[in-house]
Amino acid sequence: MSPATGPAWDPQRYLAYADERGRPFLDLVGRVDAPDPRVVVDLGCGPGNLTSLLSDRWPGAVVTGVDSSADMITAASDRSRTGRLAFHRSDLRDWLSTANPGEVDVLVTNATLQWVPGHLELMPALVRAIAPGGWLAFQVPGNFDEPSHTLRAELADEPPYAEHTHGIADPRSHDAATYLRALQGLGCTVDAWETTYLHVLHGPDPVFTWVSGTGARPTLQALPADLRERFEDEFKRRLRVAYADEGRGVVLPFRRIFVVARTGS
Structure with missing residues (x-):
């Protein structure tokens, strides 16, 4: 999900590696042992x-997908199923501020x-939205020290790009133990x-x-068209050095952090 005031998101570009992006989702949801939920929400x-x-x-269940990107919601709405699956546009924080407790x-x-930013502070609100004995399941990338991110950040800090990329959205996450302790402190059983x-x-x-x-994407969207092309060319060059193709495909290591928590009954 994108921030409410963030860059434009491209559903087709996002789906370029749909199978690879989908596998962590399946691994996450596979640990949710909810036999017959009535209300299911997918935030982002x-x-x-x-x-x-x-x-x-x-x-x-009635399943609702929520995302702040109009383009994503437009693409998602084609999958709607009357009475069972619906999508609407909202920022995650706005959704939490209006969600009925225990719903x-x-x-x-x-x-x-x-x-x-500061999403660890949202754990109480996320738990509050869940019914007693209900489930919170989330997954975040933990690969921000990998070249795929560090090379982009280093290049974005160089002239002539830095004046355009200062203050852009910068994704961050915590380690698994930090999330576990935060949710245990809220009375959850946590995996x-x-x-x-x-x-x-x-x-x-x-x-x-x-x-x-x-x-x-936030970096690329922040750049004027002429600089974006230069940036992309140099970024690609650096990525080719960091992720060499030896004739059998490029290996992209991707660390992900998973949390499945059950609220107290």
């Missing part, structure tokens, strides 16, 4: 391809919280873990294609 639903899987898993049986937020996926990517400049749909 993006183009809705993964939200629809929640409707498939819990056919008796949601399963609250999922996948690769979203890293875009929300937290991390996994590093080794994605094998093919095609021209595949790591750039990956990050340009997510972590690098």
Whole structure:
């Protein structure tokens, strides 16, 4: 999910590696042992391809996908199912401020919280929205020290780009233990873990294609068109050095942090 005032998001670019992006979602939701929830919410639903899987898993539930990007919600709305699956546009913080306490049986937020500054402080509000005995499940990237991010940040700090990229959205996350302790302090039973996926990517400049749909997009959107092309060319060059293709695809290590918490009954 994008911040309410963030860059424009491209559903098609985001879906370029839909299978690889979807695997952590499946690993996350697979640990949610909710037999028959009535209300399921996906905060930061993006183009809705993964939200629809929640409707498939819990056919008796009303499933709602929420995202702050108009483009994402437009793409997701094609997947709506009358009475069962719907999408609407809202910023995550705004949604939390209006959610009825205890209304949601399963609250999922996948690769979203890293875009929300200070999101650890939102844990009480997230838990408050969940029914007694309900479930909170979220996943965030933990790869911000990898070249895919550090090279982008280093280049963005160089002239002539720095004057345009100062203060852009910068995704961040905590380690699994930090989330676990925060949610235990709120009375939840918590399962937290991390996994590093080794994605094998093919095609021209595949790591750039990956990050340009997510972590690098705010930087690219902040640049004027002429500088953006120069930036992209140099960024691709640096990524090719960091992620060499030896003829069998480029290996992109991607660490992700998972948390599944059950509220007290």
